[in-house]
Amino acid sequence: MPFKRARLKHFAVGLLVLAGLSLDPQSASAAASDWAVEEQVKVRLLSAGQTVPQDAVAGDTVKLGLEFDLKPGWKIYWRSPGDAGFPPAIDWAGSRNLAAGEIAWPVPHRFSLFGLETFGYGDQVVLPVDVRLEQPGEALSLTAAVDYLICEEICIPYRANLALDLPAGPESRAPQAFLIDSFSRQVPGRGAERGLSLESAVLTGSLEAPVLEVTARSETPFTAPDLLVEGPPGFGFAKPEVTLSDGGLLANISVETSRLLDHQVLEGKQLTLTVTDGARGLEQGSVARFAAMPAAAGIEPLALLGILGLALLGGLILNLMPCVLPVLSIKLLSIAEQGGREKRHIRASFLASAAGILFSFLLLASAAVALKAGGMAVGWGIQFQQPLFLSAMALVMALFAYNLMGFFEVPLPSFVGNLAAGGSDKGLLGNFGTGALATLLATPCSAPFLGTSVGFALSRGAFEIYLIFTALGVGLALPYLLVAVAPGLASWLPRPGRWMITLRRILGLLLAATAVWLLSVLAAQVGMIAALLAGGLLFGLGLVLWAGSTLRQKYRLATPAAASLLALAALALPSGLPLEQSGGKAVSAESVWRALDTGAIGRLVGEGQVVFVDVTADWCITCQVNKKLVLDTAAVSDRLSDPGVVRMQGDWTLPSDAISAYLASFQRYGIPFNVVYGPAAPDGIALPELLTTDAVMAAIEKAAGTGIAEAGPADGGGS
Structure with a gap:
């Protein structure tokens, strides 16, 4: 039923657009690209204006829209697709006078299937796109390669190649502006009529199985409230349970969480919470905190x-x-x-x-x-x-x-x-x-x-x-x-x-x-x-x-x-000087070490590889001692050079949120830190701070599934 209501609304908006097109079809087509047509979907690029205003100044944006017209039952994905899928992405290579383009995401729908929770759009949707110009007031030539995934019972990846040219001239509103504005008002945080507020967001339950409790208020009674939670990698968020009170003006939303690895802790992590109610939405960042540390979580x-x-x-x-x-x-x-x-x-x-x-x-x-x-x-x-x-x-x-x-x-x-x-x-x-x-x-x-x-x-x-x-x-x-x-x-x-x-x-x-x-x-x-x-x-x-x-x-x-x-x-x-770079130093092309890529570890392990991770920093003397006395020795270096072993290094000399989060996933907040992954140890074997040749070799063999020796406790005494 939300789709049927949305379909009727978009049909009415479409009538207005058609009326505008009938008045001036030539100018209307100039504000939209040709359709890229597939069997299940059509995609095109729209502009809210027929020209780039000649009096535009630095900081002004050109309002565009990426329109998808899908056949019934098919869907595309939101910026955070949930348990599966990936969102549309635009490659602007070849465009002229384009500095940057940013997609805004209207309120999505929730799709629940076989225990999987995904978020996206069906029927018709326009993703608003704000474009910054390199030279304000001059013509804009757009070349957009749009990669997207559509799904029904099967999923199909597509690429749409779109082109749109906007000349410079007096400001002139295009008929497609109605359609773009309609979906822009559905972007959480935009539109004064949303009337939503987030009153609280806390964790309850235990540290191992926390429950996210959110309280949201509406100026008008809720109809079908929902909560979309975006968090760090490795955590899952179930479909929420919603209880309404205060005449439907207050929604108490409870979300059970899960974690990929037992040592991961949600408390203290950054979350993005999106409260939706039909086409209304409110987005707000929050840090996952326990309201009180209960005995069960203690x-x-x-x-x-x-x-x-x-x-x-x-x-x-x-x-x-x-x-x-x-x-x-x-x-x-x-x-x-x-x-x-x-x-x-x-x-x-x-x-x-x-x-x-x-x-x-x-x-x-x-x-x-x-x-x-x-x-x-x-x-x-x-x-x-x-x-x-x-x-x-x-x-x-x-x-x-x-x-x-x-x-x-x-x-x-x-x-x-x-x-x-x-x-x-x-x-x-x-x-x-x-x-x-x-x-x-x-x-x-x-x-x-x-x-x-x-x-x-x-x-x-x-x-x-x-x-x-x-x-x-x-x-x-x-x-x-x-x-x-x-x-x-x-x-x-x-x-x-x-x-x-x-x-x-x-x-x-x-x-x-x-x-x-x-x-x-x-x-x-x-x-x-x-x-x-x-x-x-x-x-x-x-x-x-x-x-x-x-x-x-x-x-x-x-x-x-x-x-x-x-x-x-x-x-x-x-x-008084800026940092050379943030997020750690890059590993040189000549190095035998790859830069730490947590997303690639699972894939490499699935291919039968052993991954040895070293998190280090220039200021960590113990790290340098480990390198000199263990990692650079002939026996360990030769073993790490085997074709079946991949070496990854995370440099924490400079601040890096990614490395901080990686350490925290193992309940570690300091370095040195070394961990070995493999087919027999997909969750990783953490090594002691002071490395020994025996501990490193034993962990590699155990992770590879070729040895039975233990690497030893992760903190020299238990971690």
Whole structure:
């Protein structure tokens, strides 16, 4: 019946169009292409105007329409076809004076068949198309290759080749404008008469099987409300159950969801909700959130204690990860400077460092909660994707290095000296800063057990995030807390002496190397020239600080002024430049690695291939260690080079929503991350953060179905 009502309405509109055509058939044909005729359908391109207005200005659009006239029972698809099909697409190659063309999608119909839910159009439909011109006010020549799929009991793909020329001239409305306007008013979000609003959209039920509950209101009683849900890949949405109340003005819509993989979580993902009622529609974006985390969607107390234990252990192991080695140099100097001091001073300094770690983890938890509330991607170490953070950390590392090498002793500015002098009697603030720095430099790494706990936290609510991040902080701070409990451990070290000067210089060189590494990561984001300029400014800062005593004899404020200007310039220069590109760096044509293509994995596995995925980043030192010690070794490299193995690499050096979503589908929010797919493991085998040759080889054989060895737990302890 909706089709019959739509047919009558379109028949009436057609009469108006025919009346217009009879008045001026020549001009009417000039505003429409010839029909592309198939047995089941006719397709043509329409224009709402007979000309391109000569007085058009930049930003103006030409209104077109792509008309389909289908035989009864046949359909084409909406922009999001549902469980099957694909929508019409237009290739404008060969057109002249065309900058871009964008299809708008009127309210579709739902088709339910054998448990499959699809969305599209039957009988007659016009898809409005807004076209931007390269040169406003000049003639437009359109060549459109339209690929579309029509279905009844069978589906047939077609291509229609259409052409339409519009001369420049005074603005002149074509008879086809009535038809285009009729369907434009059915595009959700257009047409003042729609009278629809979305009052709420929340998840209920469990994390494993959530139910989307939507409440919509109408200014006039609903007749046949429906809800179309567009979400991330891997999730399905059933036909909704609708209950009307308040005299038909309020629709309570419930949609059961499903997921392709067991580890996928809908909570926190971006959804597009389209509420329809006949020809009326309202479209609105929403982030999938639970109204409250019910007990059924939560976790048993004993299981939560287990997650907290993993978080504690993961934070402790993080002290030993390669990316935390620069922090160990600061720890070593701090411990060495405690030799021979009173126990109360040792205890206070180490407690201050532990407090800095815990404070920093609470800040990270707060940032994660805020980002999730805003519907943004959340990940472990994502601050290393931001040029401002990298330039600030490079500046801090350079100042630490110059202080340790004796270039300056007077703090410039004051808090920098306090941070670098973390072991002095007046250095409680400095020890606090050392703990905070330990946390910041630890975040590019993912350690065993860390992925499990962070993945769980970021898929839950604020309470779990704060609780688990606190446990991670306690784990990272355990060495400090151990010395605070037993300060006699520090007294075993020799008392400070001349050997400290040599040690300070060595550690200063290590921190300078860290600054160089940070600049190399920065180069991947803002370009090599900008990174070299920032490095030159930091080197100049070192020269100024080294020559500071000489300058101060002649010019009292010369050193502070010059150092401050160089530091500010090094900080601001990279952050003021645009990113080189977003979404990760492209894999070079010469590389043996393909760029990560999640859509191709299933096809390759179906062809009997094994797919090895490596998600990496320039700022992830553990990733580079895995590559050097495992992936680039002869045995593993030869196995990955087999014809039956495809290597895919996702580069997360720059922000990428696609990679963030891919990691989240495995409950991972940090890297390194490696997974192996194959005929015997179509859902993938996740590998530990620290790779071993045996684990990689075993996973490949298991995925291929040629071996029975286990790859080992995904987080070194269970993921």
